[in-house]
Amino acid sequence: MMREWKKPREQLLLAAVSTAVIKLCSPSTDNGANAKEFASLFVIYNLKHSTLPLQPAHTFEDVDTVIDSIYNYNLSTATDDFYDHKSGAFASITDDATKTKQLQTWQEEVKKRTKLKSDGGKENEHARLPDTPLRDNANRQIHSLHTTAVSYREEYNAAVTAIQTAGQAAREKILSAIYGDGKQAYDQATAPSTKEAMCASGKTGSTDTGANVINDMICLCTAQSGAGEKTCGQKAFARVTTTARTSANTAAAELEAACTAKESKQTLTAALIQAKISNFLDLIGSNPNTQTDPSVRFVLGKATDQGCKGSSEKECVNYKTQLQNNGKGIPWVVELEAAAQILKTAGDQYSKAIAIENELKVLKRAAANLYLSAKTGLQSKETSTSIATSAGGTGSGEEEECNKIKDATECNKRDYCSYEAENTDEKRCKYNKTKAEKSKVSLPQTQTTGGTETTTDKCKGKKKDDCKSPDCEWEGETCKDSSFFVSKKLTLIGVLFWF
Secondary structure (H helix, E strand, C coil): CHHHHHHHHHHHHHHHHHHHHHHHHCCCCCCCCCHHHHHHHHHHHHHHHCECCCCCCCCCCCHHHHHHHHHHHHHHCCCHHHHHHHHHCCCCCCCHHHHHHHHHHHHHHHHHHHCCECCCCCECCCCCCCCCHHHHHHHHHHHHHHHHHHHCHHHHHHHHHHHHHHHHHHHHHHHHHHHCCCCCCCCHHHCCCCHHHHHCCECCCCCCCCCCHHHHHHHHHCCCCCCCCCCCCCCCCCCCCCCHHHCCHHHHHHHHHHCCCCCCCCECCHHHHHHHHHHHHHHCCCCCCCCCCHHHHHEECCCCCCCECCCCCCCCEECHHHHCCCCCCCHHHHHHHHHHHHHHHHHHHHHHHHHHHHHHHHHHHHHHHHHHHHHHHHHHHHHHHHHHHHHCCCCCCHHHHHHHCCCHHHHHHCCCEEECCCCCCCCCEEECHHHHHHCCCCCCCCCCCCCCCCHHHHHCCCCHHHCCCCCEEEECCEEEEHHHHHHHHHHHHHHHCCC
């Protein structure tokens, strides 16, 4: 009887032992449970291998060089008072030696900028023009152009700097997301005091969760003890004990090695970063298992009845604290979003810099044209006078016109004639070169005296159909001198680039 009773008992004991052995030797039922989640993290990790965006092939103009050129045109047409004494800027200096030195420095600088020949012996494009009304008219407009150019300096430099530094700045943000704020590599010393806190303290959530990508990989893929568990599907990573600060480095190195750099040839862009973030966020709460606790919607990985603790079969990350109401977001995701914003802003800044650069070029070209217009006008006068001297007349026939006038009053009314009463010559009304140069007859944009019709007079009273360029322009209900709109139009050009 004893033998018959003992036999079933031994069989039961053997069955129990066999079950235990099978359980110990069999792989965890969680093997591969977090494979998708791990994959979403390692593609984010591989952003560090992406190719930095190439610097634009376009070489931006140096804003100070452009401003300096316009300023030189301003000096070359400036009044003698400004050119010689900077319009009394040094008058208030009480110390004579200091005043003399500063004045001398100023005069040397302006002469250097506006000398007739460059250091290479070529004609200087900013050579000083003689004192004439045409020069004064050009200077007023060039001064306005220079003021506008200076107003763009700060905004333009900021845009160009943002473009040049965007790639590296974005990469630094990505490294902070992967390893922790300001880190270039993983350091277990920055881990929370416990592994459980790193993973979310079960179901309650933790402020230490989501500090960096590597920490979250550790929570997803490593147990605290034992062996053989392959939660992330690829391999059994090194154990990380409850004190992660002293045991995480080995596992971190293995996890990094498991992240194949298949995306190393991708160019780092805002769109690429956002795509990786979206893929990751879509997986949060997607593997609730059989759990019904509200916190499961914040869990990355397979949810468990005890929450996320980083121990065997409790490998997951719970972002409840970071994502619930009033949460500040997952820290490393915030860093990635900052990287994406840097790259997006760089694109916007590129458009802005191009627009401002084009505006600066317009301003510089306008200044050069105003200068050349004044210079060409002066040269034309000198040429005309030279012809009159050598051939006995003026190129325009002005001297012949003077010679035909017999009445002294009528002669002196002309801006280029003078009546010489003491002259015994029959032709007492003579062409007066000095008077002609001082007059404003040849100025296309300046009001003259003596009843001579100017551009302003020509435009006044014209109907809309007759108000045409280059001298006139229709504004509102009035035909006006087009020169008055030069600065206004140049300013509007910049506005048009933005809309």
